[in-house]
Amino acid sequence: MTAITYRLAQKRHLITPLPGPRSAELTARRRQAVPAGVGSSVPVYAADADGGVIVDVDGNSLIDLGSGIAVTSVGASDPGVVEAVREQAGHFTHTCFMVTPYEGYIRVAEELAELTPGDHEKRTVLFNSGAEAVENAIKVARLATGRNAVVAFDHAYHGRTNLTMALTAKTLPYKHNFGPFAPEIYRMPMSYPYRDAEGLTGEQAARRTISQIEKQIGADALAAVIIEPIQGEGGFIVPAPGFLPTLAAWAREHGVVFIADEVQTGFARTGSWFACDDENVVPDIITMAKGIAGGMPLAAITGRSDLLDKVHAGGLGGTYGGNPVACAAALAALDTMRTHDLPARARAIGDTATRRLRALAAEVDVIGDVRGRGAMIAIELVRPGSTDPDADLAKRIAAQCLDDGVVILTCGTHGNVIRLLPPLVIDDDLLADGLDVLAQAIRTAADN
Incomplete structure (x- = not known):
């Protein structure tokens, strides 16, 4: 990937607990204006986004490992776009x-x-x-x-x-x-x-x-x-x-x-x-x-x-x-x-994430499978010693990641799969930080 100049600093930085007060205020307004049938994965509201980060209305900078469900592959504010x-x-x-x-x-x-x-x-x-x-x-x-x-x-x-x-x-x-x-x-x-x-x-x-x-x-x-x-x-x-x-x-x-x-x-x-x-x-x-x-x-x-x-x-x-x-x-x-040869970048992201997650799977007994291709990676979570899906564990891990400033998504017929869809323009250091947070969340949840 050729060098990218980012508009926003590409780092995770939290200044309030999540959700912050401004996001909480918007959630209260939302309840009076938007039906409950419209769901959102996380209770924080975006104010800006660039490269691999989302900045919320309270000024927190979060690592984006979801890309708006595989939409912002070139980033959320690519200069050319x-x-x-x-x-x-x-x-x-x-x-x-x-x-x-x-x-x-x-x-x-x-x-x-x-x-x-x-x-x-x-x-x-x-x-x-x-x-x-x-x-x-x-x-x-x-x-x-x-x-x-x-x-x-x-x-x-x-x-x-x-x-x-x-x-x-x-x-x-x-x-x-x-x-x-x-x-x-x-x-x-x-x-x-x-x-x-x-x-x-x-x-x-x-x-x-x-x-x-x-x-x-x-x-x-x-x-x-x-x-x-x-x-x-x-x-x-x-x-x-x-x-x-x-x-x-x-x-x-x-x-x-x-x-x-x-x-x-x-x-x-x-x-x-x-x-x-x-x-x-x-x-x-x-x-x-x-x-x-x-x-x-x-x-x-x-x-x-x-x-x-x-x-x-x-x-x-x-x-x-x-x-x-x-x-x-x-x-x-x-x-x-x-x-930026983003197909090649997707392969590099996938190699990095898959290598780290498979090593983690050898440490803990709650990862049944690590799979995917390119920058479309999944972790299937199961109850220890079985292949039984564990959706509650996936929810806890996603919630812990958000608390620590990383946005991840879940999916799967049984709701037990964590999916990673980072922007293809995410830099290596930010990706590594996001994977560190995810790995720690999985270790903590497995221990508990």
Whole structure:
């Protein structure tokens, strides 16, 4: 990574207990204005952020190991993104691409055609959120194939809209009492090496899944298979090698659209531009969001031209989809990723974090698994002497980290996984300090 000049000091510094008085005041105001159904992981309120730090309204500087859930990969105020947003906003903030189009949308589509896996002819549509991208990928697959059924996986997360809730596996908090959900969604087993039968290969796990698809649905009724190449909310589950290629090859053979949901894994996060690159998997459609635009709301689907071009005029779009300011931010964010070689930086972050966490796992008996790829790392916590998930332990560790000035996130079907998603521009000293705090929190929780 080339040298980065940061606007804010890249160090952890606490001047009040957390949350501080100003954050507590905002929490009181929030209760009167925002419904309880909108949750927040930590009770501190941001005032500034840069590189790998978040400064709260009380002046505390916290280490950010979450990146707003893998969004601010280039940092929360990357100079290139900030300038691009300022420049574009000074000309126009909106015309609607479906009314008066503009070049920025086309430039983003061209970039995504170049970056995404495969050298086939592609088309791209821009949207606002990952869930919207997933909805539209399913729309395209159903129209193009003339079929209705869609396969999703155990532990999957695809969004909070009606269709994407149906695709998502976890009930609480995402689906509870929000049904009925969209029909013709079928759930299949995922490759989960830590919890699969010992010795089960990726190809064998894929054949298990394929057998169930053929028995329960039939390939001729199946429009699409949608899968996160590394599952996010489900626990950063990395399927065994061979699982994705075997599944993709079967889909191709049977005319089933293979959709890779790279909303969380895309844009250098896993050490490649996309997680599918690791096993040379070429999806028919890829969904993207989060890290695409340096924090601005933008999402996309990029797919085979013969699929997307089947959709009738007006069948895809949206008032804000491909907003010109968000497009400018995306082009600047992609430039930053290239300039600083953030795929390589993600690999370096992953090497550092994984080495330290696996050494820690040898010290304590509450870490069942350390896994991930690049700067997408997970620690699965279990009760000592077992593989039983320990969600309470994960909560205690996250709370202790916050007390000490480090923001981390939890996830997993059972809530027992700590996930690390640092900004890819975090410096080595700040990363080391954050990992020190996390390691001490785990040791303390294990002792207690």
